[in-house]
Amino acid sequence: MTPRAERLDPAAYEVKWRERWERDELYRARDxxxxxxxxxxxYPYTSGDVHIGxxxxxxxxxxxxxxxxxxxAHVMMPMGFDSFGLPxxxxxxxxxxxxxDWTKANIDRMRAQFQTxxxxxxxxxxxxxxxxSFYRWTQWLFLQFYRAGLAYKAMAPxxxxxxxxxxxxxxxxxxxxxxxxxxDTPVIKRDLEQWFFRxxxxxxELLDFSQLDWPEPILLMQTNWIGRSEGAxxxxxxxxxxxxxxxxxxxxxxxFTTRPDTxxxxxxxxxxxxxxxxxxxxxxxxxxxxxxxxxxxxRQSEIDRLAAERERDGVFIGSYAVNPLTDExxxxxxxxxxxxxxxxxxxxxxxxxDARDFDFAQRYxxxxxxxxxxxxxxxxxxxxxxAHTDDEVLVNSGEFTGMSASAAIGxxxxxxxxxxxxxxxxxxxxxxxLVSRQRYWGAPIxxxxxxxHGPQPVPEAELPVxxxxxxxxxxxxxxPLQSHDGFLAATCPxxxxxxxxxxxxxxxxxxxxxxxxxxxxxxxxxxxWDSEAMRHWMPVNLYTGGAEHxxxxxxxxxxxxxxxxxxxxxxxxxxxxxxRNQGQILGAxxxxxxxxxxxxxxxxxxxxxxxxxxxxxxxLFIGPWDQGGPWSATGIEGVxxxxxxxxxxxxxxxxxGERRPAxxxxxxxxxxxxxxxxxxxxxxxxxxxxxxAGGSRSLRRITHQTIAAVTQxxxxxxxxxxxxxxxxxxxxxxxxxxxNAGGEAVDExxxxxxxxxxxxxxxxxxxxxxxxxxxxxxxxxxxxVADADLAAEDLIELPVQxxxxxxxxxxxxxxxxxxxxxxxxxxxxxxQAYLDGHEAVRVVQIPGRLVNVVTR
RNA sequence: GGGCGAGUGGCGGAACGGCAGACGCGCCAGCUUUAGGAGCUGGUGUCGCAAGACGUGCGAGUUCGAAUCUCGCCUCGCCCACCA
Numbered sequence: 001m002t003p004r005a006e007r008l009d010p011a012a013y014e015v016k017w018r019e020r021w022e023r024d025e026l027y028r029a030r031d032x033x034x035x036x037x038x039x040x041x042x043y044p045y046t047s048g049d050v051h052i053g054x055x056x057x058x059x060x061x062x063x064x065x066x067x068x069x070x071x072x073a074h075v076m077m078p079m080g081f082d083s084f085g086l087p088x089x090x091x092x093x094x095x096x097x098x099x100x101d102w103t104k105a106n107i108d109r110m111r112a113q114f115q116t117x118x119x120x121x122x123x124x125x126x127x128x129x130x131x132x133s134f135y136r137w138t139q140w141l142f143l144q145f146y147r148a149g150l151a152y153k154a155m156a157p158x159x160x161x162x163x164x165x166x167x168x169x170x171x172x173x174x175x176x177x178x179x180x181x182x183x184d185t186p187v188i189k190r191d192l193e194q195w196f197f198r199x200x201x202x203x204x205e206l207l208d209f210s211q212l213d214w215p216e217p218i219l220l221m222q223t224n225w226i227g228r229s230e231g232a233x234x235x236x237x238x239x240x241x242x243x244x245x246x247x248x249x250x251x252x253x254x255x256f257t258t259r260p261d262t263x264x265x266x267x268x269x270x271x272x273x274x275x276x277x278x279x280x281x282x283x284x285x286x287x288x289x290x291x292x293x294x295x296x297x298x299r300q301s302e303i304d305r306l307a308a309e310r311e312r313d314g315v316f317i318g319s320y321a322v323n324p325l326t327d328e329x330x331x332x333x334x335x336x337x338x339x340x341x342x343x344x345x346x347x348x349x350x351x352x353x354d355a356r357d358f359d360f361a362q363r364y365x366x367x368x369x370x371x372x373x374x375x376x377x378x379x380x381x382x383x384x385x386x387a388h389t390d391d392e393v394l395v396n397s398g399e400f401t402g403m404s405a406s407a408a409i410g411x412x413x414x415x416x417x418x419x420x421x422x423x424x425x426x427x428x429x430x431x432x433x434l435v436s437r438q439r440y441w442g443a444p445i446x447x448x449x450x451x452x453h454g455p456q457p458v459p460e461a462e463l464p465v466x467x468x469x470x471x472x473x474x475x476x477x478x479x480p481l482q483s484h485d486g487f488l489a490a491t492c493p494x495x496x497x498x499x500x501x502x503x504x505x506x507x508x509x510x511x512x513x514x515x516x517x518x519x520x521x522x523x524x525x526x527x528x529w530d531s532e533a534m535r536h537w538m539p540v541n542l543y544t545g546g547a548e549h550x551x552x553x554x555x556x557x558x559x560x561x562x563x564x565x566x567x568x569x570x571x572x573x574x575x576x577x578x579x580r581n582q583g584q585i586l587g588a589x590x591x592x593x594x595x596x597x598x599x600x601x602x603x604x605x606x607x608x609x610x611x612x613x614x615x616x617x618x619x620l621f622i623g624p625w626d627q628g629g630p631w632s633a634t635g636i637e638g639v640x641x642x643x644x645x646x647x648x649x650x651x652x653x654x655x656x657g658e659r660r661p662a663x664x665x666x667x668x669x670x671x672x673x674x675x676x677x678x679x680x681x682x683x684x685x686x687x688x689x690x691x692x693a694g695g696s697r698s699l700r701r702i703t704h705q706t707i708a709a710v711t712q713x714x715x716x717x718x719x720x721x722x723x724x725x726x727x728x729x730x731x732x733x734x735x736x737x738x739x740n741a742g743g744e745a746v747d748e749x750x751x752x753x754x755x756x757x758x759x760x761x762x763x764x765x766x767x768x769x770x771x772x773x774x775x776x777x778x779x780x781x782x783x784x785v786a787d788a789d790l791a792a793e794d795l796i797e798l799p800v801q802x803x804x805x806x807x808x809x810x811x812x813x814x815x816x817x818x819x820x821x822x823x824x825x826x827x828x829x830x831x832q833a834y835l836d837g838h839e840a841v842r843v844v845q846i847p848g849r850l851v852n853v854v855t856r
Numbered sequence: 857g858g859g860c861g862a863g864u865g866g867c868g869g870a871a872c873g874g875c876a877g878a879c880g881c882g883c884c885a886g887c888u889u890u891a892g893g894a895g896c897u898g899g900u901g902u903c904g905c906a907a908g909a910c911g912u913g914c915g916a917g918u919u920c921g922a923a924u925c926u927c928g929c930c931u932c933g934c935c936c937a938c939c940a
Contacts, residue, residue, distance in 0.1 A: 217934090220860070221936080231940080257940060270940090312938075339938075343940065348940085349940095350940090356938060356940075357940080621868090621880070622868060622869080622880095623869060632868080634882080635880060637880095638880045641895090642880085720869070721869095724870075724878065724879035725879080797875085799875040800875095803920075804919095805921090846874060849874055850874045850875075854920045856920095
């Protein structure tokens with residue numbers, strides 16, 4: 001028996017290599033090396049445990065980073081922790097652990113777990129959001145925004161989670177039932193003074209994606225989120241006839257509409273219940289009912305205002321306005337389907353051409369006036385009719401009758417503008433970003449309140465405003481900062497007198513809006529970043545993460561960069577040039593992985609059993625990386641077998657010629673080759689001889705085809721197909737070795753296989769590279785380049801179809817003429833049999849791909 | 857309700873106008889092993905002894921040719937959800 005090769009034992013080398021790489025600073029990104037490539041993965045929240053989803057999200061980008069590095073780029077792949085936020089505080093309340101301690105323990109555990117992946121992170125650039133060395137600069141950024149007029153304080157009705165006792169951002173309230181994004185509790189409304197960032201100022205520029213290579217769905221979501229609508233604002237004068245109200249003294253009511261062409265059809269108006277004019281326009285006899293409705297709307301908004309499918313209801317307030325085009329009086333209603341925060345908080349009701357207005361008019365018997373109709377058709381008021389293309393024309397619209405609806409939009413707006421009753425207007429769904437949180441575990445907002453001078457920014461030299469450590473957490477969740485005398489006591493920067501410190505902290509999305517900037521110079525103590533390093537690395541070349549951040553983190557980060565650019569702090573427009581989303585790994589139950597569901601898959605056991613490389617490779621192999629799917633370790637044996645096979649094939653004594661033992665007794669064909677392969681008419685020995693004869697050439701061809709395919713697949717993040725091609729190369733190597741053929745070609749193939757495998761399975765590649773006597777480190781070795789001549793096939797197999805069905809195959813040399821191929825195809829016995837006497841009327845040829853003989 | 861995406865063997869998936877099911881899991885048979893495991897070889901869409909026929913959610917269409925393009929329907933997933 002030949003001595004068995006040393007068994008694959010990842011435990012024997014994985015840790016060794018990771019320590020060596022770390023010691024040699026192999027992945028350290030330097031600011032002075034040309035060819036920078038900034039590859040960023042969304043920094044993880046400090047939940048406490050690294051689960052399989054973290055591995056999935058990290059392994060793919062690491063493959064790309066490693067390939068780029070071998071291709072000559074100087075790659076920076078930094079890592080850090082999103083460590084502020086609610087769970088740390090909840091842990092403090094529930095278990096009496098200080099958030100800082102909880103967070104630090106989690107980071108230490110997670111960092112150690114992350115390091116078992118063997119990913120090429122530059123840990124020397126680690127950024128931790130809750131570390132004063134970081135949040136000092138978060139506070140500094142707040143002050144820049146404040147000075148630029150982009151941070152302001154305003155009274156606002158805010159969404160309040162009664163369970164977590166926190167104000168929620170608009171995008172943290174989910175679904176029609178308006179539930180808290182963290183705890184699923186229905187939220188209520190409360191009026192509070194809040195800090196905002198003026199993201200709306202950048203609404204238009206944020207709609208410009210021209211510099212971005214991002215997934216289309218993400219761009220669509222951001223576009224919808226910003227929600228730009230073009231239309232007009234139109235003033236409806238309040239009718240003086242209105243009795244019992246002080247309507248005579250009231251300014252016109254301004255509405256926003258995207259359909260100014262339908263103004264002739266406005267037969268009523270609706271104000272949001274919160275509209276400031278409601279109280280003044282309500283007549284005495286309607287007052288009781290109106291006030292009841294307003295109160296109900298307010299109360300309902302405190303319960304589940306939008307929970308169920310609701311009838312669209314409202315109340316007439318007694319006053320009338322005047323349609324500026326028809327001069328007809330129109331009744332003014334209030335209804336909660338009109339939102340106070342969008343447009344002007346008031347609409348003109350055009351029931352013939354808006355489904356909501358139609359419902360409302362039906363319910364309250366309001367007149368329905370059709371003013372747009374398909375060209376040549378009878379006007380109909382059966383249902384709301386809402387199109388406005390060139391095919392619709394205005395009817396019953398005075399001088400505009402007969403004009404196309406699309407043209408009338410501009411014409412009517414202009415007509416109203418001339419008379420001072422309207423103007424073109426743009427409206428957006430996006431609201432300013434509410435950044436203040438009434439919580440402890442966040443970056444304190446660096447503002448103090450002086451009785452004499454009002455709110456004042458903390459001088460930059462006094463940053464950071466540190467979170468006090470000695471705090472008591474109440475189960476109610478009220479921020480302990482509000483009762484901490486030492487924290488509250490401050491000095492007015494203007495007169496040096498006593499002041500009270502702001503107790504709100506910042507939304508953690510503020511941290512994540514700039515952490516990637518800090519990675520460029522994370523240890524800088526004099527500034528948020530070094531401008532040289534910033535110029536060198538930014539913008540990020542490739543950003544990867546989950547699609548769930550489509551409109552939160554990604555939009556805020558873009559806003560930050562544009563705002564800081566306009567302040568002169570940055571010299572580029574976009575933070576992330578290319579974005580790719582990995583799919584989500586779900587629990588085995590097809591649900592999102594969460595501790596409470598108990599379906600979190602822990603990779604540590606798999607790593608202990610198979611080694612990190614196998615786990616990495618398996619995650620890359622299970623399917624398209626952008627797709628994700630439910631977790632199952634079924635099949636991990638397959639990639640482990642593959643690595644075992646590579647391990648055995650790559651042992652130095654398995655190489656060329658005499659260095660490897662013959663498969664059996666020398667001079668004798670192996671016994672098992674003597675028999676005939678059933679049904680083939682050939683013996684196994686025939687196949688073997690053929691393999692030996694053509695073996696080295698075809699193995700070289702496969703090797704170079706694999707280089708080309710894997711390079712392309714890695715670049716496209718198609719890791720699953722890349723791995724399958726590596727498996728095919730290994731299978732081909734196995735056959736060549738079985739045939740004892742072509743030592744040099746085998747050596748080339750094995751070296752190539754290891755090089756191509758290195759990004760995906762870095763430890764085993766390094767180990768085998770060393771065992772084969774190649775110089776350390778494989779991860780600094782040049783990436784193989786495919787030789788197109790060697791990769792080219794010298795015989796092409798052409799499928800031959802008859803009427804689209806496969807009937808035969810031709811073997812032809814490249815360059816065989818179409819005439820010759822047609823002759824060969826028609827001469828085929830099988831083709832003739834299927835022609836069945838019919839004549840071939842046509843022969844379709846796709847060069848190099850296929851021949852189709854058509855008989856009808 | 858609106859938008860986006862996806863439906864392919866027992867399973868994960870490949871092919872994305874041109875040989876459907878690459879690669880792997882699982883399963884079956886054989887070899888090897890004291891045994892277990894591992895390893896190796898072959899097979900494995902469905903029906904059929906075979907020749908062959910049929911097969912990519914359902915139904916139409918375009919095309920010499922459709923898993924792929926178009927239209928309608930069904931199912932699932934994600935996002936948005938009274939935004940005038």
